[in-house]
Amino acid sequence: MSERSMQQALNEALAEALAEDPRVLVFGEDVGRHGGVFRVTDDLQRRFGEQRVFDTPLGEAGIVGLAVGLCMQGWRPVVEIQFDGFVFPAFNQIATQISKLRTRTLGAFGLPLTIRVPSYGGIKGPEHHSESVETFVAHLPGIKVVSPSNPAEAQTLLGEAVRDPDPVVFLEPKSRYWARDDSMPSPVGEYASRVVREGADVTLFAWGATVDRCLQSAEFAAEDGVDVQVVDLRWLKPLDVDGISTAAGKTRRAVVVHEAPVTLGLGAELSAVLMERCFGDLLAPVVRVAAPDTPYPSAGLEDEYLPSVDRILLGIQSALDG
């Protein structure tokens, strides 16, 4: 397969979904005529028409609320929240409607909708444009959360998200939108994590944008004689508890890397899962390499805030030292 970017892969996945299922609708701010601020919905309105790909007013509560209503009428909305920081205006719909509807109606109404969110930092964006919201949404019962790390994964996982019978929040690593590669779809099953690099000494757990940073760190570690394994979680809810435990059990040392602030970031959940599943196998405490507990900084400080290769290497050292 030739090289392509994640933008292109996501665009192809949306086109496939629209072509395969006449119930699929794509809407959000600027996704129609403009083709999305990151070009992910480029040309879809022309190809599939204004009835199926359309612009909404600037109001996330309305976008997600509309998706809930359309879903209950049998449609399969795939909506875009333009930036992570604007998930919060829609959070009432997500937490009080989307999370609960299947249970509240005793299964009469599922909500097979997908909320695409350009996520995380790394593009020197302004305030509210670089947030990591995975903990907020993954904490809600009834919602699935997934985050791809390369173009092929993005296409596979968006297809799975759209076909899923439950609501899925799809977190796109915006700093990886433009990176091109010829990655192939991974053969792992639905809701499974994947080992992207085999290693014997330490396992790094990552998702979205930090997978690439972990692979770079693993290469540096290899120069120092440390064999690092890297696991891409892919699905953040449900977590692939078996896959995670197997990977950590093999290396007996584990580091979790994420862009979200450390307190109650998903690293805390992973650490707890590994305590429950692998306590007897672990040779060192699970290490978290994450952002500090501060608001996302302005562009000039972004590189200090995000987990760098050096901070990941220090995390590996900590796991090696026990």
Add this chain to the structure above:
Amino acid sequence: MALTTFNLPDLGEGLAEATVIEWLVAEGDEVARDAPIVEVDTAKAAVEIPSPVSGRVVTLHAADGETVAVGAPLISFEGEDQAGIVGTVPPEEKPRRRVRLQNPKQ
């Protein structure tokens, strides 16, 4: 490099189409953003359309004298990746490291 196709916009008069009077650029030309690229006739006026991006012209989708529907492809460019409305495209470069690991196994 990214391919960008620019569709004929509604030139503000509610018209459904326009006719190319004359292309001001040729395929292979490098054009700057906002440089005039084509003169079209909307039946009400001759209008010059500026380039929406900087890049190299790959395809002119209509010949001189040909009529183009609003929303149909007019011109395609190849150019550098453009960031979204905010932020920058991160550089694809190998990071530098300062930390060296001390491997207790050794």
